Amino acid sequence: MPNKHFVSADQVTPAFADQLIARAEAFKAGAEPQLTQPVYASNLFFEASTRTHTSFEMAERKLGMTVIPFDPTHSSVTKGETLEDTLRTIAAIGVNVAVIRHPEDAYYTPLIAADVPLHLMNAGDGAGQHPSQMMLDLMTIHEEFGHFAGLRVGIVGDLAHSRVARSDMAMLTKLGAQVTFSGPKAWYTADFAEYGPYVPLKELVPQVDVLMLLRVQLERLTEAETREFSAANYHAQFGLTEELAATMPKQAIIMHPAPVNRDVELASSLVTGPQSRIFTQMKNGVFMRMAMLEWLFK
Amino acid sequence: MPNKHFVSADQVTPAFADQLIARAEAFKAGAEPQLTQPVYASNLFFEASTRTHTSFEMAERKLGMTVIPFDPTHSSVTKGETLEDTLRTIAAIGVNVAVIRHPEDAYYTPLIAADVPLHLMNAGDGAGQHPSQMMLDLMTIHEEFGHFAGLRVGIVGDLAHSRVARSDMAMLTKLGAQVTFSGPKAWYTADFAEYGPYVPLKELVPQVDVLMLLRVQLERLTEAETREFSAANYHAQFGLTEELAATMPKQAIIMHPAPVNRDVELASSLVTGPQSRIFTQMKNGVFMRMAMLEWLFK
Amino acid sequence: MPNKHFVSADQVTPAFADQLIARAEAFKAGAEPQLTQPVYASNLFFEASTRTHTSFEMAERKLGMTVIPFDPTHSSVTKGETLEDTLRTIAAIGVNVAVIRHPEDAYYTPLIAADVPLHLMNAGDGAGQHPSQMMLDLMTIHEEFGHFAGLRVGIVGDLAHSRVARSDMAMLTKLGAQVTFSGPKAWYTADFAEYGPYVPLKELVPQVDVLMLLRVQLERLTEAETREFSAANYHAQFGLTEELAATMPKQAIIMHPAPVNRDVELASSLVTGPQSRIFTQMKNGVFMRMAMLEWLFK
CATH class of the missing domain: 3.40.50.1370 (Aspartate/ornithine carbamoyltransferase)
Incomplete structure (x- = not known):
């Protein structure tokens, strides 16, 4: 089964918006998450964004995910590694979902084309999307x-x-x-x-x-x-x-x-x-x- | 009920000091913490301080709190946000207690006056307090x-x-x-x-x-x-x-x-x-x- | 009982290599870890190394350890503290194992000589070891x-x-x-x-x-x-x-x-x-x- 990604507001049909809103309102009212397997998440913020970063950190923990810290400013990215290889690496290490904020517009397009083996959640790209x-x-x-x-x-x-x-x-x-x-x-x-x-x-x-x-x-x-x-x-x-x-x-x-x-x-x-x-x-x-x-x- | 804060050594009467010492000695002897609800903590260190930071991180985990990371050097603070708004933000996100180290003396006074909706623990302010x-x-x-x-x-x-x-x-x-x-x-x-x-x-x-x-x-x-x-x-x-x-x-x-x-x-x-x-x-x-x-x- | 350390490839005899490989392959096949007590780990990366750092973070969590974050670039090290004192500090705070990457060759030799009271795991030293x-x-x-x-x-x-x-x-x-x-x-x-x-x-x-x-x-x-x-x-x-x-x-x-x-x-x-x-x-x-x-x- 290919990995699902949430990268663009264009993915969101009115019906899908309704479904997500209903689920989010249910969580707010106390509904329990339904993850059926252990999930490891990493948040890769190549740009500063306190509230989005902290909000995802909280959401992951409330879902029962394990968060593996990753600081791109201290990373191999600074040794010339491609973003694709960074993601293949954290996937190999066992991370299931990468939440990414990146200054480049649509940074995720080549990653999806290369079929990186984990889920992508776009937390903002350049002047582009912020679903x-x-x-x-x-x-x-x-x-x-x-x-x-x-x-x-x-x-x-x-x-x-x-x-x-x-x-x-x-x-x-x-x-x-x-x-x-x-x-x-x-x-x-x-x-x-x-x-x-x-x-x-x-x-x-x-x-x-x-x-x-x-x-x-x-x-x-x-x-x-x-x-x-x-x-x-x-x-x-x-x-x-x-x-x-x-x-x-x-x-x-x-x-x-x-x-x-x-x-x-x-x-x-x-x-x-x-x-x-x-x-x-x-x-x-x-x-x-x-x-x-x-x-x-x- | 208003939020309790621990910001100043001036809060500590001799009786309160005795009570805290007794409880800390009990923890050292193996007593179990008595938090009756899930607690989310964030440590906001606007100044470097390894030992205090690490010590609070350990204390929070030993109390069974969930720690939400927050790095002020990568934060919206650098986009001109006030400290009050940063705290209102992390409170809205679900953080219950903020442990803060800040270079400004008595940084907490306006925060308490503004009634920020979470608990404050002062981990050191300027040349001021370090309770x-x-x-x-x-x-x-x-x-x-x-x-x-x-x-x-x-x-x-x-x-x-x-x-x-x-x-x-x-x-x-x-x-x-x-x-x-x-x-x-x-x-x-x-x-x-x-x-x-x-x-x-x-x-x-x-x-x-x-x-x-x-x-x-x-x-x-x-x-x-x-x-x-x-x-x-x-x-x-x-x-x-x-x-x-x-x-x-x-x-x-x-x-x-x-x-x-x-x-x-x-x-x-x-x-x-x-x-x-x-x-x-x-x-x-x-x-x-x-x-x-x-x-x-x- | 003195603390065990894993600092050098020279420690690894062929028999020990076989034992570690067998255990790692067992973990890959789904074996459960056998830690008999709660363990607190800290990763002290004095040099950037994404994959090694992230890999240890994952390994610690899969073993059920609690990871206490420690950022040496924000640390008392910058206030002139010796590495020995930094390690004595985190040991006093309750950390049981320090995973260290350091630019200095054999940085661990004086630490072991000083009998620092926690386990050391070398994650790379200078142009030296990377076991x-x-x-x-x-x-x-x-x-x-x-x-x-x-x-x-x-x-x-x-x-x-x-x-x-x-x-x-x-x-x-x-x-x-x-x-x-x-x-x-x-x-x-x-x-x-x-x-x-x-x-x-x-x-x-x-x-x-x-x-x-x-x-x-x-x-x-x-x-x-x-x-x-x-x-x-x-x-x-x-x-x-x-x-x-x-x-x-x-x-x-x-x-x-x-x-x-x-x-x-x-x-x-x-x-x-x-x-x-x-x-x-x-x-x-x-x-x-x-x-x-x-x-x-x-």
């Missing part, structure tokens, strides 16, 4: 509203650098939600226009059910963008200020993939406010990753 | 003598940079011990004078029950201090040489928070000698940390 | 042929920098195999000549049962060697090309300690080809390390 983040976003929305059809979702901010925005908009559209965009207009490129209109932030906020704020990825800005960037200006023009938040519908929720730049994407006081689901997203992330990892072994 | 080191020192003295009242404790060396010296002198005084100080006189500042006199080392050594040697923290010296520092000179003037050690009372013990600079604070041959309790301190550290961590969940 | 690599090589050959006597083993390549080549040639000779060498002639020094002749690669390949290719350790070459080195030239002159591989006997196997430099030591297509045992070596490494670690506690 577990998309799935925990969907779960958080589903948990709140019970459905997706007709929901008004505003996605605001650093669209250009966001791997999450692209997957989320595509999947939410498939699921029947209406997506609109805001933030700096230069970041609203043609691929977003296919999915929904650009709306000035002051018009958008009073009309949403879900306000997804994207992180300004300061570390990915070009030199010129960095020179021009001012946190205070961004906040005033494109951030969710306290004043603006007061115009949100009462049932609406605020989401953010984190880490948050407080007083940039949103006012610091809103981070733990009643409409914020930012830490709920993180909590849900563990249960969703449990569902995704368990699926690999079904 | 688990104080407690393992007390345990080691108690184990040796069975009491504190009337014990003569000499604290020698780098008082100025020692977070341990301050807590130890205060607590030992409360418990009825008599504290005296020695070492370079420039490091004997007014706050120490309140607790006990300065005594030249040759007079001090023959009169002690406990000789606490402090580590010369070369990495914290000023540039000028570093230029002037000579290991051989320090050892001759302020170190415990073999000759001087011969004048110690037979029942007296040598303590040191480690890592030791051999042939600086004390002669190399004394490190594993019959009066040394340096490795006993480390052994006791695990049992004391078990008692402190268990207390958080009682 | 677990030797043992997994022997296991892989034994698994293939069922014996050593009369086997023709060709060892090819970077003899000068290889800690494995020296142990392997000595042990294989003791076990009755015939060793020959090839590769750049400058690396075939007098100590190798004692064990077997130098044979040009084209003559060697058709005559072997086992072809052991050694990694070109680019990171250990001198500056002059690095300037002169060309991967394509090395491959053409001293590498196993596809053409040359076609002249190998059908029953012969290809071994390599990895990480492989593809298209340097051997053609990329051969790495996972039918005669390659490279990933078998890694798989066997876990079972052999289980046998070696278990032996420490027998």
Whole structure:
């Protein structure tokens, strides 16, 4: 039997999304995992990402997996080994699933083509996919509203650098939600226009059910963008200020993939406010990753 | 119920010290831990500290906790996240207790004010507190003598940079011990004078029950201090040489928070000698940390 | 009872090698480990080595040991602590076995002389010993042929920098195999000549049962060697090309300690080809390390 992989948001049909959300919600309600054999997992983070890394570590342990530590920054990769050979090595050592974060887009395509003998779980690739983040976003929305059809979702901010925005908009559209965009207009490129209109932030906020704020990825800005960037200006023009938040519908929720730049994407006081689901997203992330990892072994 | 924290030596009353020492001694004698629920722990070391880190890792496992690794040097902290948000994140992920070492004095005060939703255990802050080191020192003295009242404790060396010296002198005084100080006189500042006199080392050594040697923290010296520092000179003037050690009372013990600079604070041959309790301190550290961590969940 | 250590290939008599191979093969076939007490292990890697580190991590967990993480690059070693004191510390904390990789040749000699109170397992020292690599090589050959006597083993390549080549040639000779060498002639020094002749690669390949290719350790070459080195030239002159591989006997196997430099030591297509045992070596490494670690506690 070939190994199953979870590498791309494109794998997720609406029916599969429903199935994963149902399983993750069951885990959150206390369901027991159903792994029928001992599983050894390794997390290969070639890029720093605290919350994703820690979340997978927790999910693996809650599933009863044994986690074998692997630090790519101390690895043979630095001795010129190919990623394929690194994975063949840890598979030979007995690791059954590799959770990988890597700076290169679609790093997993040649690995799957080479038929590496273990399961792959993509924890983010370059500016490409981040399927577990998309799935925990969907779960958080589903948990709140019970459905997706007709929901008004505003996605605001650093669209250009966001791997999450692209997957989320595509999947939410498939699921029947209406997506609109805001933030700096230069970041609203043609691929977003296919999915929904650009709306000035002051018009958008009073009309949403879900306000997804994207992180300004300061570390990915070009030199010129960095020179021009001012946190205070961004906040005033494109951030969710306290004043603006007061115009949100009462049932609406605020989401953010984190880490948050407080007083940039949103006012610091809103981070733990009643409409914020930012830490709920993180909590849900563990249960969703449990569902995704368990699926690999079904 | 609010979360309990163990952040400061100031929390420790003499009665509480007795209770923790009794529990740690019970663990050393083989008592079973009494955690009534699964506990997930993370160790956030923003500063290097092998022995404290490893000791907590061991204590957590001996208590049956699951340890979720977290490397702050690879973390979102480097993407500008606040410490509060990092802790809210790992709490959302399911971590129940964070053991933290941080270079900033009293880093925990704003965290507790913000009511972060998990237990905090301070493993050392800047030049401030290091309560688990104080407690393992007390345990080691108690184990040796069975009491504190009337014990003569000499604290020698780098008082100025020692977070341990301050807590130890205060607590030992409360418990009825008599504290005296020695070492370079420039490091004997007014706050120490309140607790006990300065005594030249040759007079001090023959009169002690406990000789606490402090580590010369070369990495914290000023540039000028570093230029002037000579290991051989320090050892001759302020170190415990073999000759001087011969004048110690037979029942007296040598303590040191480690890592030791051999042939600086004390002669190399004394490190594993019959009066040394340096490795006993480390052994006791695990049992004391078990008692402190268990207390958080009682 | 003094602690047992496994530090050198010189400890391994032919009878002991047979015993370890039998035990490792039993583990591979599903035998249960026989540790009669809880064991705490720490892996101290002062040099990067993914596969060895990960392999020991797996072996320890499969034996049921508890692994206490220890990162020497964040350790008190950087505060000037001696290696002896680091080991005394982790022993005091409760660690029973330290698996160590260290850049210094025979780093373990003073530790054993000082009688450090825990078991030592050498995972490689400088250009010296690497007993677990030797043992997994022997296991892989034994698994293939069922014996050593009369086997023709060709060892090819970077003899000068290889800690494995020296142990392997000595042990294989003791076990009755015939060793020959090839590769750049400058690396075939007098100590190798004692064990077997130098044979040009084209003559060697058709005559072997086992072809052991050694990694070109680019990171250990001198500056002059690095300037002169060309991967394509090395491959053409001293590498196993596809053409040359076609002249190998059908029953012969290809071994390599990895990480492989593809298209340097051997053609990329051969790495996972039918005669390659490279990933078998890694798989066997876990079972052999289980046998070696278990032996420490027998």
